[in-house]
Amino acid sequence: MKIASAEVAHLMTQWYTYIKESAIPQAIAIKDEIEHALKNMEEDEYLLVFFQLLDFRHKLLTEEFPESSEHSYEKIKNLEEDIKKTNDSLQYFHYFFSGQYHYYKKDFINAIRFYKFAEEKLKSIGKEIETAEFHYKIAVAYYYIKQNFFSLRHAETALDIFKAHEQEIYLTRKINCEMVLGANKFDLFRYNEAEAHYQKALADAQSIDNQSLTGKAYHNIGISYAERKLYEKAEEYLRKAISIPEHLSSRVGINSVSDLTRVLYKQGAKDEAHSFLQKGISMAQVADDGEYHAKFQLIKALYEDGDLQTVSNSLEYLESRMLWPDVEDFAQDIADYFKELKDDRNTVVYLEKVIHAKEQISKVTEELE
Known part of the structure; x- marks a missing residue:
């Protein structure tokens, strides 16, 4: 007996919910269930x-961008013409997920381009929470390309919806x-307002024991103190951050070690500092993270070795990746x-x-217009 497509659609909706929540065990389990159901599902090209x-x-x-993820993206790109023949809902998810792929690759310009394509199809989704999810992601x-006013507008829209x-x-x-x-x-430079947002985030995270x-x-909070050269306070909060295993093993963890x-x-x-430097170098090697390998090599060359060639080469690597906020940050440190x-x-x-x-x-902004 064939399984009704509506039943499989319900499972897929739950799967997407688990993915958005980063609930990896549940996402893996329900994916297996869906794959089995698809073999016995009534025909439905949309699903x-x-x-x-x-x-x-x-x-x-789940895969932290090994080659298989890049291969999967090529498969999605190859589906683009077929997806264009479907409805706005599928087109939305195609553009939205493509944006997330480029975001995780730190190709922020193309991420935003795909998000803007997705925005044109957003009304077709008709779900307030998905609208909030979109505004949060963009x-x-x-933020990562320092387009602060655009970022604020979208973040405020997302927060207003989530609050409801x-x-x-x-x-x-x-x-x-x-x-x-x-x-x-x-x-x-709205430091008091920024501090209030950070402290609320901290209190709310602690209230639900989300490590x-x-x-x-x-x-x-730590990097906000570091930016103001309040190094003792910065050290206090960054130590608290990396003392939490769930944070240290996250994508942000290596950033905390670097800072x-x-x-x-x-x-x-x-x-x-040398001890944490070695820890960071090891983390970058394990993750095969070229960006942080360059950053830790730059830190070592500047503060330990006095190796100006490596300092220059490492900064040039960040420039080649067009990580301009990081280039600005490190160049200021070097100066x-x-x-x-x-x-x-x-x-x-x-x-x-x-300045460059x-x-x-x-x-x-000009590139995105």
Whole structure:
């Protein structure tokens, strides 16, 4: 007897919910159930295409971008012409998931381009929560290219929608929205407002005992102190962040180790900084993360080896990846380091790189228009 397509559609909706919640064991279990059901399902081309899109999104969650995820993306790209012949709903998910793929690859420009294509189809979904999910995702992408006003607008829209839903499963999204709002307001020098968002996020994360989000909140508070050169407070919160295993093993964990390493070097705690440097290098090697390998090599070359060639090469790598906010951040650190040494020539060289990075960031809006 054939399984009704409506029954399989219900399972797929639940699968997508687990994916959005990063509930990996549940997502894997229900995927197996769906794959079995598809073999016995009445014919439904829409659901077969939707399965391939969700399977791609599932891989983004579970496989940390090995070659299989890139292969899956190529399969989705090959489906594009077929998807264009379907309804707006499938087209929305195609563009939305493609945006997430580029976001996780740190190709933020293309991520936003795909999100904007998705936005044109968003009304077809007709679900308020999916609308909030969209606005949250694009807000984060805009933040990473320092388009703060765009990011704020989308984050505020997402938070307003999530606030209208009292279910606990949406509290994690509210917490994430608070952190995005805090990060943007910090960049806009609205420090008191940023602190309020971060502290609310921290309190809410602790209230539901969500260790991963608690660590993320500590991380954000820590880097907000580091940016203001309040290094003792920065160290306190970054240590709290990396003391939480769920945070340390997350995508943000290596960032906390990098930031703490820099903070310790700036305070002159070279032995302890070296220990965290080695930890970070090891984490980057295990993750095969070229970005953080370059960052830790830059930190080592600057603060330990005085190897200006490696400093330059590492910064050039970040430039080649068009990670302009990171280039600006590290170039400013390098300029500050040489200023302390009264090395005026190198101070000027790296301040010029700061200016160049800022100019590249400002060009992003033009590229997206």
